[in-house]
Amino acid sequence: MLKNAGGDPAISVADAVRNCDWVLSMLQNGQQVLELYGGANGVLECSPEHILCIDCSTIAPSEARAAHELAQQSGRKFIDAPVSGGTSGAELGTLSFLAGGDKALVELARPIFAAMGKKTLYAGPAGAGQSAKVCNNMLLAITMIGTSEAMALGEKLGLDSKTLTEIISSSSGRNWSLDTYNPVPGIMENVPSSKGYCGGFPTELMIKDLGLAIEASNECGANIPLGALATSLYRLWQNTGGAHLDFSSIFRLVSGVCEEQ
């Protein structure tokens, strides 16, 4: 597949990075990232010293900081740059990169990010990209459920959902989950809720990100009452039918229509 797209697949990591100026990785968890870079025959060991390492995986801020440290110890440059924007963003080239690390390095990497996405946002020093993503996604998880509650309450009180969406969109309850990614089927075109909650960002991936938020807040002693409850609710939804649907399908759990589907 990579070949068809013009890529040049490598047999081993060592092989792949030997003559590279930069490398970009995107893996499923922090352990994989730490092994890819720090492991035997890994990127740090086998790459030229001037290489720029860019990790776009979504992992814990503490794991990203550990990767930065490994890179620094071996004299390599490292950026953590998780993406925001979902599957559709990847296909449409509208991804955002939330970058953490040395600011000059991020400037250096801007053209690389620009080739793949729409925006590069500098979040701060080592791990800050991951920290910013964890904060954004926790808030997204909360506003999506909050929006679902407001819309379901409005419906039960007899309000028209389109009208309610318009009203709140121009009032203080306004948020992205309401005005751009509405969870109620039929309000907006081209969002998952109007396509049976297919595509988009699956509930189980949202749960992965919320797991990182729980872990991070537990480590640093931050208090996240709504974030923790949101996590519980997505987990309940994961176990009652929503695991593979877009996370906005939490509207079904909240509104109580899940059994009829």
Place this chain on the structure above:
Amino acid sequence: MLKNAGGDPAISVADAVRNCDWVLSMLQNGQQVLELYGGANGVLECSPEHILCIDCSTIAPSEARAAHELAQQSGRKFIDAPVSGGTSGAELGTLSFLAGGDKALVELARPIFAAMGKKTLYAGPAGAGQSAKVCNNMLLAITMIGTSEAMALGEKLGLDSKTLTEIISSSSGRNWSLDTYNPVPGIMENVPSSKGYCGGFPTELMIKDLGLAIEASNECGANIPLGALATSLYRLWQNTGGAHLDFSSIFRLVSGVCEEQ
């Protein structure tokens, strides 16, 4: 005071409405509204039959519907039109009216609303104005706490609050509480958080509105897990120092800085 402003104070309700084409009321609770209109010597009894009654109080949707019914029985026209926009909105003339009742009547009343505020949003039939307000304010209560959690978590993870605000403002966690009314002191000018949480919309009024949301959801069987938890948190904050501060001061409770203040 009313006289100084050019008004014409009346001795009794009966006196006040006897020759009016329309009347506008703004009271503290539903019982007061029902008494003002339906009580002995009240508006409905003493006003000319063509009068248009506009109630701008924030009361329960069910109470607003009861007021509509009383008006209908006496052959009078009624609109429920709670305002959105807080004290500053009232002073600056930027209030929004969320209007419920007969659509033609709301059109008729538009000039009256226009004289006092910026926008009139038609929400639907009798009580819909109140229902829309209850939904918006519950969502606002949630997004404010969610935003506070995300900002406090970011701070503890070492992020700069201004940078985090900018990043989330252009990402999927975007919402009014973050990009227009940021709860973290020093991020924005002219919002309560930068003025010691003075002015604005006090926590205890938010609790009043959330009480209406709890009541409405309990009556219609809607499920509001985050809304209910938000209510609990504002009540805890009310009892630990936040009653009279702007509701965005919930950031203090969430971030744990309340004891130091």
Place this chain on the structure above:
Amino acid sequence: MLKNAGGDPAISVADAVRNCDWVLSMLQNGQQVLELYGGANGVLECSPEHILCIDCSTIAPSEARAAHELAQQSGRKFIDAPVSGGTSGAELGTLSFLAGGDKALVELARPIFAAMGKKTLYAGPAGAGQSAKVCNNMLLAITMIGTSEAMALGEKLGLDSKTLTEIISSSSGRNWSLDTYNPVPGIMENVPSSKGYCGGFPTELMIKDLGLAIEASNECGANIPLGALATSLYRLWQNTGGAHLDFSSIFRLVSGVCEEQ
């Protein structure tokens, strides 16, 4: 059915109470109770003045107080005495009565309660029986979910459920939902969890009682964070398959086994 059991069915309320020394009622909601007693041709109007009215319905404390007042105005004696103990308690004669009203009256009624149940607990003045029931059942709702969380967590951590039950039963987490009505199938005999969650106290009745707790706390300004969340969780479970099962089946929702059933 009543006839078969030796009862004497009446054609109307008036008929039924005309020559009674006491009357006992058990209805579904407060409106029905207020109508039965205070309505036209109701108990208060048609009964002899010395009648003792005992209402065993589960209704709001405020509604019970309203019924007491109606009775007092008509010179009749009234006791609110909701029952605790579920369907099985009714069949086995092990019900408890939580009685509110004049203490001397409750003493007078003791033999009546004794004929039907095991215990009569005096809770306090008018409405106190309902208040005590609302407090007990809210706490029960919470401890049942808490117990389910602890048991499910233990299971996932590899603990044997019977062993964990024994350990907590002799430790500080001990509670009735754990040591007498365990929600995990197979731990105890003769409890709903070991009979497919059939019989017992259905989730939807627990939700009715929690609705009364929400209403009461909203009226008196009490803060019930866990009580409110428990209500949300039972409502989610009602909508995902648990409405008619015993309320201890919330263990299925919490442990995530609901989809496999």
Place this chain on the structure above:
Amino acid sequence: MLKNAGGDPAISVADAVRNCDWVLSMLQNGQQVLELYGGANGVLECSPEHILCIDCSTIAPSEARAAHELAQQSGRKFIDAPVSGGTSGAELGTLSFLAGGDKALVELARPIFAAMGKKTLYAGPAGAGQSAKVCNNMLLAITMIGTSEAMALGEKLGLDSKTLTEIISSSSGRNWSLDTYNPVPGIMENVPSSKGYCGGFPTELMIKDLGLAIEASNECGANIPLGALATSLYRLWQNTGGAHLDFSSIFRLVSGVCEEQ
């Protein structure tokens, strides 16, 4: 101090364990435990091969399993045995030990536990003692808040707190926090609530244990909605004055009396 009590203080770990048949440790966190046993000049390196290691610290189940593994690799015997019962239990000799590891070993160690506490409960294989403690304490944290909510609601509804305690103690809401460690001042003698919430088990230690529950549930994918909310509430209370008070002082936060104190 140890000398005065007849103990024999050692200069180093190596020194202390060189000729021991068993060693018992009680430290503050898992890292310390892993270092004590597995570190250079640690217990495993310096002790005779037949030594029995008993760790009574409260640490994460996964950390306890890691310690077991280290011991096994070095051919030493290990038991995890956190205690339950608080400071007063330690003084009065009424502690319980929740033991995990090889069953025969735990039997072997029974006399050692018996010399210090009242009960030894076998929880299961390696780490099970920690797992059982985490489950019990999370449930305790929940029932304490639930009990506080029920008692505070009852008070606001006009019930006498002693009467309500008696009623629920003989009903289905019954639990240890209510009938043995009541959080309302003046209900019971010799419990922290009647001594200004001094002594007992401080809020900040409960928060430590809840952090372990959050961590464990996050790792194994268990859903703990009430456990997570309870954690948030104790953290709020920690920041508003309750850090060093017994955890039953959460009653102050819930009932809203905290500001008056």
